[in-house]
Amino acid sequence: MFSRKMMLGVTVIFSLLVAAAVCLAFTLLTKEDALKEVFWSGAEIEKETVELTGETLEKITSRLGGSLVYYQEGSESERVAGTTTVDFYFAKKDGQRRGVAIIDVEPGKWGPVEFITAMTVDGIVKNVRVMAYQEQRGQPIARLAFVNQYQGKSSNSTLQVGKDIVGISGATISSRCATFAVRKALVIYEEVFLKKKGG
Numbered sequence: 001m002f003s004r005k006m007m008l009g010v011t012v013i014f015s016l017l018v019a020a021a022v023c024l025a026f027t028l029l030t031k032e033d034a035l036k037e038v039f040w041s042g043a044e045i046e047k048e049t050v051e052l053t054g055e056t057l058e059k060i061t062s063r064l065g066g067s068l069v070y071y072q073e074g075s076e077s078e079r080v081a082g083t084t085t086v087d088f089y090f091a092k093k094d095g096q097r098r099g100v101a102i103i104d105v106e107p108g109k110w111g112p113v114e115f116i117t118a119m120t121v122d123g124i125v126k127n128v129r130v131m132a133y134q135e136q137r138g139q140p141i142a143r144l145a146f147v148n149q150y151q152g153k154s155s156n157s158t159l160q161v162g163k164d165i166v167g168i169s170g171a172t173i174s175s176r177c178a179t180f181a182v183r184k185a186l187v188i189y190e191e192v193f194l195k196k197k198g199g
Contacts, residue, residue: 025111028142029131031103035089038101038118038127043091052084056191063187070106070180072173077107077134086188097121100193102185103131109173110134113141117150117185123194125153128182133174140168141178150179155186 029037035045052060061068068082091099101118111134118127128150130142140146149165159179161167167175 025132025134026139027132029116029129031131034103034116034129034131035091035101037129038116039091039099040093043093043099046090046092046097048088048090050086050088050192052086052188052192057084060187060191063191064180064184068184070177070184072107072176075107075109075173077109077111080105080107080112086192088189088193091118099126100189102188104181104184106177106181106184108133108177109171110136113174113177113181115178115181115185117182119186119189123154123186123190125150125182125186127151128178130178140171141174146175147178150182153182153186155183155190159183159186 069080086102089101090097099118099120101116103116105112105114113133114131116129116131117125119125128147146168153159158164159182161175161179165179
């Protein structure tokens with residue numbers, strides 16, 4: 001009888017802990033809100049979906065260190081699918097593409113983190129925002145003081161925490177996760193659009 005009550009108690013506590021962990025998932029911006037925030041008011045958004053294949057996929061993967069997803073030692077995040085389908089959100093003005101954004105999900109310390117990286121059509125970062133996260137100590141990566149560091153960066157930038165990006169104390173995995181998401185957006189856009197345009 002005692003062990004049955006004990007098991008029931010343990011089950012209830014475990015359920016509460018799981019519920020608490022789920023409650024730590026925060027959605028900061030919907031896709032629509034994120035696109036409005038990273039582009040100018042009244043921008044016309046045109047979505048173009050591209051499947052990464054063949055030599056293009058190989059080049060992107062190679063430039064990103066061998067994977068489309070950045071798993072770090074110490075991360076307790078659930079697995080994130082490294083999808084090869086990418087949605088490019090082009091912001092248009094007067095019928096011309098003036099900017100582009102990519103939404104990406106990367107594993108943070110405690111769970112997946114969703115980012116939007118907006119760039120000029122020449123591949124320079126204009127804005128980065130955290131759309132959703134499950135971090136316990138990594139929330140500061142959503143602050144403008146952190147994400148604004150990426151403004152003006154390109155695929156030629158170092159983009160490394162501790163070098164050209166100041167990480168957040170106690171949230172190193174989250175800081176690196178964000179930096180990888182930005183580098184990934186730059187590399188994918190360059191390989192899919194800029195190199196083909198230039199070549």
